[in-house]
Amino acid sequence: MLVRNIFKGHIGQQCPNILLQRLVTKQHPHASPAPSYTTAAAKEELTPLAKHIRDIILATGPISVAKYMQLALTSPIGGYYTKGQIFGKEGDFITSPEISQMFGEVLAVWYVLHWELMGQPPKTVFVELGPGRGTLMDDMLRAAKRFKEFFATIQSIHLVERSPELRRLQHDKLGCDPQTTKNVNDKNDNGTPVESVSKARGSLPVKWYDLLEEIDVDIDCVPLVMAHEFFDALPIYKFEKSNAGVWSEILVDVADSDSEPMDMRTTAKPSNTQHKSIFDGTESCNFKFVKARNVTSNAAMIMRNEAFNSRFDKGDHVEVSPESARVMAQLADWISTRNGMGLIMDYGQDWTQGDTFRGVRSHKFANPLSMPGSMDLTADVDFSYLRYAASNKAQCHGPIEQGKFLHAMGIQARLQHLLQATTDTKVQKDLVDCYRRLTDPHSMGRIYKVLAVMPTDIKKAPIPFALPSKEELNKPKIEKITR
Numbered sequence: 276m277l278v279r280n281i282f283k284g285h286i287g288q289q290c291p292n293i294l295l296q297r298l299v300t301k302q303h304p305h306a307s308p309a310p311s312y313t314t315a316a317a318k319e320e321l322t323p324l325a326k327h328i329r330d331i332i333l334a335t336g337p338i339s340v341a342k343y344m345q346l347a348l349t350s351p352i353g354g355y356y357t358k359g360q361i362f363g364k365e366g367d368f369i370t371s372p373e374i375s376q377m378f379g380e381v382l383a384v385w386y387v388l389h390w391e392l393m394g395q396p397p398k399t400v401f402v403e404l405g406p407g408r409g410t411l412m413d414d415m416l417r418a419a420k421r422f423k424e425f426f427a428t429i430q431s432i433h434l435v436e437r438s439p440e441l442r443r444l445q446h447d448k449l450g451c452d453p454q455t456t457k458n459v460n461d462k463n464d465n466g467t468p469v470e471s472v473s474k475a476r477g478s479l480p481v482k483w484y485d486l487l488e489e490i491d492v493d494i495d496c497v498p499l500v501m502a503h504e505f506f507d508a509l510p511i512y513k514f515e516k517s518n519a520g521v522w523s524e525i526l527v528d529v530a531d532s533d534s535e536p537m538d539m540r541t542t543a544k545p546s547n548t549q550h551k552s553i554f555d556g557t558e559s560c561n562f563k564f565v566k567a568r569n570v571t572s573n574a575a576m577i578m579r580n581e582a583f584n585s586r587f588d589k590g591d592h593v594e595v596s597p598e599s600a601r602v603m604a605q606l607a608d609w610i611s612t613r614n615g616m617g618l619i620m621d622y623g624q625d626w627t628q629g630d631t632f633r634g635v636r637s638h639k640f641a642n643p644l645s646m647p648g649s650m651d652l653t654a655d656v657d658f659s660y661l662r663y664a665a666s667n668k669a670q671c672h673g674p675i676e677q678g679k680f681l682h683a684m685g686i687q688a689r690l691q692h693l694l695q696a697t698t699d700t701k702v703q704k705d706l707v708d709c710y711r712r713l714t715d716p717h718s719m720g721r722i723y724k725v726l727a728v729m730p731t732d733i734k735k736a737p738i739p740f741a742l743p744s745k746e747e748l749n750k751p752k753i754e755k756i757t758r
């Protein structure tokens with residue numbers, strides 16, 4: 276009951292730190308150095324996927340950016356996420372869980388705290404959307420194991436993942452029975468997903484799904500949901516407000532059509548980058564952005580929301596992800612009806628932006644229309660839209676900056692424990708570098724944000740969303756760390 280008492284009275288820095296002391300003082304070897312980002316020159320070639328997209332456009336006319344994004348990321352004929360080796364130094368990008376174990380560990384503490392707050396429900400399930408290599412879930416489970424009463428409530432793990440290759444990596448990361456490796460993409464005769472068992476994590480059943488709505492767990496199981504860098508991968512539509520005040524859709528056409536190309540650029544400012552905003556290689560690309568000649572049904576349907584008209588001027592661009600809103604509404608409903616809790620962590624802003632759609636290849640920004648399937652495609656998350664989609668279904672708190680969230684959850688205390696556990700100065704330096712990268716406002720600490728999703732009837736804001744914004748609490752105190 277310790278956690279709940281602190282929560283009722285004075286929510287403070289000690290709260291997660293006390294729990295952090297129970298984590299194993301050991302570093303796991305998945306830290307890696309910071310990437311640099313610059314704009315990449317595209318070397319064009321008509322891959323089978325590019326040919327497939329070209330054929331669709333030639334048959335039906337220019338396609339939406341959302342359709343292009345969905346094909347380029349998840350098409351079975353070479354979509355980007357059908358591959359496995361996309362993370363880390365050798366891959367295209369690195370995510371927070373892959374930078375340091377500290378990330379997953381302090382997140383586990385967040386779930387333990389709120390499980391206590393909710394009266395220690397006897398049955399829980401972990402649900403992750405877009406689990407990548409499975410590192411975050413593995414780190415959270417390893418940390419959660421230190422809290423025996425909490426860990427005993429976990430009934431199963433549910434992973435929403437489209438990529439067959441990443442499912443295999445997640446299976447291995449979670450220490451699932453090798454006998455079942457080939458089954459992660461199979462379904463039982465009745466259509467339910469095949470179940471594996473995570474031997475490394477206390478014989479927990481693990482299941483994979485294409486969609487959130489496929490998850491079927493007992494009604495008395497409280498879902499603990501995580502979506503880290505999931506929403507930024509969901510398809511977006513792009514629109515421009517015309518001089519007449521009408522929204523025109525920005526589409527993707529084949530490069531050799533007679534339509535006027537649009538000179539697109541991104542205004543996104545990711546962490547630790549030296550990027551240029553204009554995409555190189557446009558001239559060698561098989562595809563181009565064009566403005567729809569007439570009002571499309573997407574423009575009519577999606578942009579009829581009055582909020583978009585009043586907030587934007589002529590010539591402005593907006594990016595909207597109705598798929599994100601759909602998933603968010605479902606997630607919010609699910610969390611509320613089952614008394615669960617969720618964290619959404621991603622890069623983005625709490626408002627609608629216009630030109631953040633970009634490719635990411637070999638840790639550099641790239642023209643998103645170059646060589647579909649060869650790079651990650653992403654757009655900043657519009658947290659205001661996610662909150663709007665969840666409204667009436669669940670309470671949303673935040674977004675707050677990742678750096679502030681991790682500090683409030685005790686990442687510095689965790690860092691100190693890990694530093695004290697080793698005399699190897701290189702390991703110590705790596706730990707401090709990783710901590711800085713995750714929390715520094717000029718690195719990932721500000722652009723990455725955290726949104727908490729809680730049931731509608733919870734009376735208090737979750738930790739640390741309830742904390743008063745005292746600047747000194749959130750300031751990194753790195754100079755006090757002795758190497």
Ligand SMILES: C[S@@+](CC[C@H](N)C(=O)[O-])C[C@H]1O[C@@H](n2cnc3c(N)ncnc32)[C@H](O)[C@@H]1O
Binds near residue numbers: 372408411504509
């Ligand atoms: C950028 S990665 C993030 C991975 C992981 N959460 C991390 O932070 O390391 C995006 C993840 O979402 C998955 N994904 C992308 N689009 C998806 C979709 N429509 N449905 C399910 N999973 C999807 C990808 O396969 C991948 O696992």
